[in-house]
Amino acid sequence: KKVVLTGIKATGRPHVGNYIGAIKPALQLAGETGYSPYYFIADYHSLTTVQDAGQFKDYVYGIAASWLALGLDPEKTTFYRQADVPEIMELSWILSCLTPKGLMNRAHAYKGAVDQNLQNNLDQDAGINIGVYSYPILMASDILLFQSDIVPVGKDQIQHVEIARDIAAHFNRVFGETFPLPQYKVDTATAVVPGLDGRKMSKSYNNTIPLFCEEKELKKLIKRIVTDSTPPQEPKDPDRSSLFLIYREFASENEVAQMRNSYQSGIGWGEVKQELFQVMNKHLEQPRHRYKELMDTPREIDEILRYGAEKARHKARPFLKEIKEKIGYSG
Ligand code: TYM
Numbered sequence: 415k416k417v418v419l420t421g422i423k424a425t426g427r428p429h430v431g432n433y434i435g436a437i438k439p440a441l442q443l444a445g446e447t448g449y450s451p452y453y454f455i456a457d458y459h460s461l462t463t464v465q466d467a468g469q470f471k472d473y474v475y476g477i478a479a480s481w482l483a484l485g486l487d488p489e490k491t492t493f494y495r496q497a498d499v500p501e502i503m504e505l506s507w508i509l510s511c512l513t514p515k516g517l518m519n520r521a522h523a524y525k526g527a528v529d530q531n532l533q534n535n536l537d538q539d540a541g542i543n544i545g546v547y548s549y550p551i552l553m554a555s556d557i558l559l560f561q562s563d564i565v566p567v568g569k570d571q572i573q574h575v576e577i578a579r580d581i582a583a584h585f586n587r588v589f590g591e592t593f594p595l596p597q598y599k600v601d602t603a604t605a606v607v608p609g610l611d612g613r614k615m616s617k618s619y620n621n622t623i624p625l626f627c628e629e630k631e632l633k634k635l636i637k638r639i640v641t642d643s644t645p646p647q648e649p650k651d652p653d654r655s656s657l658f659l660i661y662r663e664f665a666s667e668n669e670v671a672q673m674r675n676s677y678q679s680g681i682g683w684g685e686v687k688q689e690l691f692q693v694m695n696k697h698l699e700q701p702r703h704r705y706k707e708l709m710d711t712p713r714e715i716d717e718i719l720r721y722g723a724e725k726a727r728h729k730a731r732p733f734l735k736e737i738k739e740k741i742g743y744s745g
Contacts, residue, residue: 419448419562419596421456421496421553424473428480429622431607433616434663435568437484439601444491445564452560452726453481455719458496458503464546464641478715479708480625483701488718491619496556496713498723501730505737506548508554509581512588513551517580521550522573554578559730560583562596569605570614581619589740602661608656612640626705629695636691646682655688665693 420440422432429489455477456599457470463471474495486493496502518524524547528538550573557565557578565575575598582593606614609621614620640658644650652658653673662670673689708715 415450415564417452417561418443418455418564418566418599419557420566421454421459421556422477423456424460424470424477426439426473426617426622427476427624427635429615429617429624430660431483431568431609432621433480433625434607435601436566437481438567438663439599441485443564443599444486449564453486453491453493454499454556454561454722454726455495456553456556459549461489462543462549470680472562475709475712475715478719479705482708482715482718483626483705485701492725492729493718494722494726495629496721498719499559499726499730500711500729501734502559505559505734506552507742508737509555509558509585510548512553512584513554513581516545518547518550521577522546522570523549550574550577551581554699557596558582558593559733560726561594561733563594563597564599566599568607569600571690572600592737592740604659607659610635610638611658615686617688626698627704629643629730633691636694638688639687640715641683645681646685649678649680652677657683657690659692661686661693664690664697668700669693701709 418440422428422618424434428437428669440451443449444453455474456473460470460473464473478493478495478632481493502643524702527542527546531538531540532718533543554577557575558581565571565578567575576595579595580593586592608620609615610623611619614617623632627635641655641657655677658673658677661673665673673686675687726738
């Protein structure tokens with residue numbers, strides 16, 4: 415069976431970009447035969463930015479409840495919190511010692527933060543903690559410890575998966591064949607889901623549609639999605655429209671075909687937004703209800719995650735031992 419693995423940081427409520435870019439394709443793979451899914455909450459990764467215990471807990475439960483409400487089956491999927499699997503941290507140190515510092519200097523997230531500091535005439539590393547800097551190594555550890563073959567993600571994570579591959583290949587050269595080389599899986603149509611302002615939907619741009627916001631809020635946010643000034647009656651290109659990109663992820667095949675026609679024959683943006691709200695709300699109504707129930711019973715979530723962590727450690731422990739033996743640790 416192929417191992418498919420992905421994670422989401424607990425740095426806010428999950429949004430439509432996370433859903434379309436990662437959760438939806440991951441759940442689809444989990445439902446097919448021939449895959450062994452490992453989905454987790456990257457809570458140690460969140461610590462680079464979220465340093466408020468109460469908020470942190472709430473975000474962790476929010477991500478967990480979202481996966482569960484959308485149909486993740488904890489029997490078929492190994493579903494856990496990263497911090498509950500200390501083997502990941504142990505491997506992370508080992509991998510750190512095999513990772514050239516230059517590789518981290520080139521990582522997008524770190525480079526982006528440095529560029530921003532320089533633009534603001536600050537010291538290049540101002541406000542950047544070592545966690546941000548070595549973030550890709552912890553992520554490589556997440557991926558490699560479970561011998562992942564496929565990592566479904568959005569486009570912004572491609573470089574991280576490539577770094578994990580580089581680190582794995584390097585380890586294999588030094589200590590002998592150990593890790594399979596992971597492949598990212600990015601759907602080209604939804605690699606970057608745009609946010610309200612047209613830029614990538616991202617918690618850090620504050621332009622997100624939270625997946626389980628209230629109905630009224632959903633309607634309001636959809637109205638705020640930017641569109642151009644093409645008049646209603648003029649034909650529009652569905653493949654260059656963020657509204658259509660989101661619409662097709664929630665609508666049935668039939669509805670998508672009809673909407674495509676409407677774009678070509680001319681439809682006003684207001685009407686598209688109305689329809690988008692309808693299909694999204696219909697699709698999310700039940701999961702939203704389940705999400706709320708779960709958020710009210712965090713003990714239930716804890717239990718599911720503990721069970722998942724046990725399964726994850728059961729797999730991780732012997733493999734980590736094997737890795738350590740290759741390096742020369744015995745006992
Ligand atoms: P995170 O928490 O920022 O995002 C979770 C997933 O959602 C995808 N995504 C998007 N996809 C399309 N359009 C968007 N606008 C959009 N915004 C977010 C992300 O690409 C990601 O797949 N470093 C990771 C978490 C992580 C991880 C891992 C992922 C930690 N360890 C191991 C895979 C494997 C992150 O920060 O994702």
